[in-house]
Amino acid sequence: MHRYILKRLLLVVPTMLSVIILVFTIMAVTPGDPGRMILGSSAPQSAVDALNREFGLHEPFLTRLGKYLWNVLTRFDFGESWRTRQSVFKEIKVRFPITLRLSVLAIMGQVLIGIPLGIIAAVKQYSTTDFFATVFAMMMGAVPGFWLGLMLMLLFGVKLALLPTAGLSTAAHYVLPVLTMALPGGSGLLKITRSTMLDCIRQDYVRTARAKGAAEKAVILHHALRNALLPIVTVVGINFAFSLGGSVVIENVFSIPGIGAILVDSIKKKDVPQVMAIVIIFSVTYCLVMVLLDIVYALLDPRVKAQYAEAGKRKAKVKTA
Amino acid sequence: MVAKELLRVEDLYVMYKTDMEEVHAVNGISFTIREQETLGLVGETGAGKTSTALAILRLLPDRTGRIPSGNIWFQGKNILEMDHEELRRLRGGDIAMIFQDPMTSLNPVIPVGQQIAEALLLHNEEGLTREQIEDRVDEILELVGIPSSRKNEYPHQFSGGMKQRVVIAIALSCNPRLLIADEPTTALDVTIQAQVLALINELKEKLKTAVLMITHDLGIIAETCDKVAVMYAGEIIEYGTVEDIFEADKHHPYTIGLFGAIPKIHEETDRLEQIEGLMPDPTDLPPGCKFHPRCKHCMPVCREKEPPVFQEGDHLLKCHLFGNSSGCERNGTSCLSL
Ligand SMILES: Nc1ncnc2c1ncn2[C@@H]1O[C@H](COP(=O)(O)OP(=O)(O)OP(=O)(O)O)[C@@H](O)[C@H]1O
Numbered sequence: 274m275h276r277y278i279l280k281r282l283l284l285v286v287p288t289m290l291s292v293i294i295l296v297f298t299i300m301a302v303t304p305g306d307p308g309r310m311i312l313g314s315s316a317p318q319s320a321v322d323a324l325n326r327e328f329g330l331h332e333p334f335l336t337r338l339g340k341y342l343w344n345v346l347t348r349f350d351f352g353e354s355w356r357t358r359q360s361v362f363k364e365i366k367v368r369f370p371i372t373l374r375l376s377v378l379a380i381m382g383q384v385l386i387g388i389p390l391g392i393i394a395a396v397k398q399y400s401t402t403d404f405f406a407t408v409f410a411m412m413m414g415a416v417p418g419f420w421l422g423l424m425l426m427l428l429f430g431v432k433l434a435l436l437p438t439a440g441l442s443t444a445a446h447y448v449l450p451v452l453t454m455a456l457p458g459g460s461g462l463l464k465i466t467r468s469t470m471l472d473c474i475r476q477d478y479v480r481t482a483r484a485k486g487a488a489e490k491a492v493i494l495h496h497a498l499r500n501a502l503l504p505i506v507t508v509v510g511i512n513f514a515f516s517l518g519g520s521v522v523i524e525n526v527f528s529i530p531g532i533g534a535i536l537v538d539s540i541k542k543k544d545v546p547q548v549m550a551i552v553i554i555f556s557v558t559y560c561l562v563m564v565l566l567d568i569v570y571a572l573l574d575p576r577v578k579a580q581y582a583e584a585g586k587r588k589a590k591v592k593t594a
Numbered sequence: 595m596v597a598k599e600l601l602r603v604e605d606l607y608v609m610y611k612t613d614m615e616e617v618h619a620v621n622g623i624s625f626t627i628r629e630q631e632t633l634g635l636v637g638e639t640g641a642g643k644t645s646t647a648l649a650i651l652r653l654l655p656d657r658t659g660r661i662p663s664g665n666i667w668f669q670g671k672n673i674l675e676m677d678h679e680e681l682r683r684l685r686g687g688d689i690a691m692i693f694q695d696p697m698t699s700l701n702p703v704i705p706v707g708q709q710i711a712e713a714l715l716l717h718n719e720e721g722l723t724r725e726q727i728e729d730r731v732d733e734i735l736e737l738v739g740i741p742s743s744r745k746n747e748y749p750h751q752f753s754g755g756m757k758q759r760v761v762i763a764i765a766l767s768c769n770p771r772l773l774i775a776d777e778p779t780t781a782l783d784v785t786i787q788a789q790v791l792a793l794i795n796e797l798k799e800k801l802k803t804a805v806l807m808i809t810h811d812l813g814i815i816a817e818t819c820d821k822v823a824v825m826y827a828g829e830i831i832e833y834g835t836v837e838d839i840f841e842a843d844k845h846h847p848y849t850i851g852l853f854g855a856i857p858k859i860h861e862e863t864d865r866l867e868q869i870e871g872l873m874p875d876p877t878d879l880p881p882g883c884k885f886h887p888r889c890k891h892c893m894p895v896c897r898e899k900e901p902p903v904f905q906e907g908d909h910l911l912k913c914h915l916f917g918n919s920s921g922c923e924r925n926g927t928s929c930l931s932l
């Protein structure tokens with residue numbers, strides 16, 4: 274098991290290398306002149322050329338990529354932002370925690386909305402509750418996030434004037450952006466919870482639990498839900514990664530000083546070191562969430578754990594042979 | 595002296611209602627099980643055996659399964675009128691069930707020891723402590739032939755036969771008055787079958803449990819049962835002691851087909867023989883005797899009128915060949931509840 278986790282963690286390294294190469298290439302082949310973007314349209318061409326030279330853009334692509342990788346791998350040096358001339362982490366340090374906090378809150382919201390409603394919808398299949406839960410899930414699944422944000426803003430912020438709509442200065446400021454991020458994901462979670470619970474409730478071992486004399490609540494929560502958790506946890510993990518990326522749009526709608534704004538700005542201005550650093554932060558977080566998911570799988574299902582252990586053992590045998 | 599009556603099923607109907615159709619799985623059956631008695635319920639696949647068992651525990655599928663009429667008396671109380679709490683105490687406490695398929699009957703994410711302990715905790719009238727319950731779990735596991743050191747393992751680490759033993763251990767953990775064993779051995783290979791059967795027999799003696807033994811296997815009937823009920827298309831068409839079923843002269847044509855040339859009780863017996871034709875479609879049962887499309891002795895009256903019950907001692911037959919003995923006219927179900 275430990276061996277398995279270690280292996281999964283080591284796999285993060287090649288994944289990150291591929292991400293770096295891919296994004297670096299995309300940034301290089303897309304059109305745009307960083308020097309011109311930074312100095313503006315009225316600057317003389319000679320100044321623009323000088324700046325681009327300073328960024329090393331006169332060198333061939335492979336040399337640039339090689340240098341970047343070298344600096345990252347040997348010195349852990351991600352460079353300076355071309356826009357601000359400061360370490361790329363200066364802004365990330367302030368802004369990434371905000372985005373992360375939003376995403377974590379959004380995931381908690383999704384879990385609180387999706388899982389209980391999904392369970393109730395499954396247990397009371399075809400009831401009115403089930404009907405409304407399903408309709409809600411379908412609507413939320415069909416609506417684009419920014420539109421939902423604008424509508425919530427209009428309703429609660431402007432019409433009812435109950436909640437603030439811009440910035441993150443108080444707890445109340447979090448309500449609308451978190452809701453905007455939690456509702457669509459929560460509806461997906463509701464759907465998957467409902468369908469896996471429906472499946473689990475029909476299983477023989479649930480009937481065995483009833484035949485033992487277990488109370489209905491224990492039958493549902495202890496016996497059925499524990500078996501339904503695997504797909505549910507998967508969706509939670511994927512939604513988390515999604516909301517990290519999706520926060521870019523939501524931050525824009527609610528004027529939140531998260532990492533989304535500078536990511537968009539950096540892409541527009543072709544600030545390659547800054548874009549690279551943000552993408553790397555996103556990908557590392559994503560990879561770690563996936564490893565965490567694997568660990569949670571093993572904790573939830575003894576069969577998965579046995580598989581991990583088995584894989585570890587085989588590896589060990591091959592080595593000693 | 596006759597033992598006290600434990601379970602009485604009266605004119606029980608079970609129906610499955612789906613969007614498309616109504617399945618008439620059980621059609622007015624009646625029988626009685628006395629204390630410490632073993633009743634065998636035989637019949638082809640689809641005869642309604644499992645449906646009967648599930649109805650007794652009120653475990654029919656929520657939305658589709660229904661009991662439109664009938665009564666199920668257990669120790670003087672009607673199970674069909676019990677509330678949630680009474681049912682909870684009945685299930686696993688007074689009546690326990692071994693399900694048809696051991697492979698899927700255990701929860702894959704809970705250690706087997708805990709699954710047994712759960713039953714004990716749910717019916718903990720003596721107020722056992724956690725340690726005492728753990729000791730009981732060890733004891734029960736050893737009783738069914740599983741080393742208690744394996745109680746923290748999960749179902750996927752056990753073989754099919756061992757899983758069935760765990761299922762039996764769960765069923766027997768609370769000393770039920772009645773054990774419903776739904777084909778407890780069909781999923782197992784022959785040697786394990788014999789072991790599991792011997793185990794049930796042994797425990798039956800030790801714990802003085804009455805058993806409703808559902809099976810396809812004539813060997814099991816001969817070995818374990820006191821009484822036998824033969825089911826066809828949701829009805830009991832013959833009922834009697836094991837001797838009646840194996841040795842009496844008169845038999846229902848279906849039973850004869852089922853047993854091939856009726857084997858003698860001490861001879862080696864095979865599994866039930868195949869009868870020509872198929873069970874009638876339970877969504878569209880034929881009128882009159884439900885066996886008439888397959889019966890060699892079919893008479894005109896069989897196509898129109900439901901046969902009455904013929905009775906000889908405890909031996910009951912539902913067939914026009916034997917006419918109507920005593921005063922059991924109509925469909926005679928009340929006679930079957932002898
Ligand atoms: N959940 C269900 N929904 C619809 N029909 C069902 C359901 N369960 C059983 N039936 C039908 O009811 C009839 C009786 O089924 P039952 O399971 O009681 O038979 P059985 O005698 O136990 O058969 P087997 O020997 O194969 O276990 C069959 O025709 C079956 O198709």
Ligand code: SF4
Nearest residue numbers: 883886889896913914
């Ligand atoms: S009643 Fe008629 S059809 Fe039915 S089993 Fe008897 S002889 Fe055959």
Ligand SMILES: [Mg+2]
Nearest residue numbers: 643644645694
């Ligand atoms: Mg069955």
